[in-house]
Amino acid sequence: MLLMPVLRIDDLSDAVLDALRQRAVRHGRSLDAEVRALLEEAVKPQGRLKLGSLLADIGRQAKLTDEEVTLINQRDQSLPCPVNFE
Template identity: 75%
Template sequence: MAVLTVRNLPDEVHRALRMRAAQHGRSTEAEVRALLEEAVKPQGRLKLGSLLADIGRKVKLTDEEVALIRQRDPSLPRAVDFE
């Protein structure tokens, strides 16, 4: 895992980070990790499962149709032949 050093952090920013961390019940280091993760996480991330569930609700799938969708083909995948 990578290590990041932040130099010349203003005292008021450090104090605010410590207070924010205390409010969330975590260390300052954990708070900074959470803030960085939130800052770089894609905003409109597509969640395929949620999208499919929404589509199913919109088209009003029956229980029988949902059962058919949940059935899985037990056969092994075949190699693709591009010739």
């Protein structure tokens, strides 16, 4: 049997505890499950960095003109040639 760690929070105000209980009811969870969900959300990374967003940010920082963006988008669409090692 695997024992899970226990977290104890002292001096929680009645208002905060009531708000947590109401939130748990709204989400259909126990109080413990609601607190776990809140803690997990608070410590998870802020989402993955998506390549498209990163490239768009770089483009904005580089202050590319519309013409430059059009040139970038006119890249070669042909299939690559197979590699010959002979």
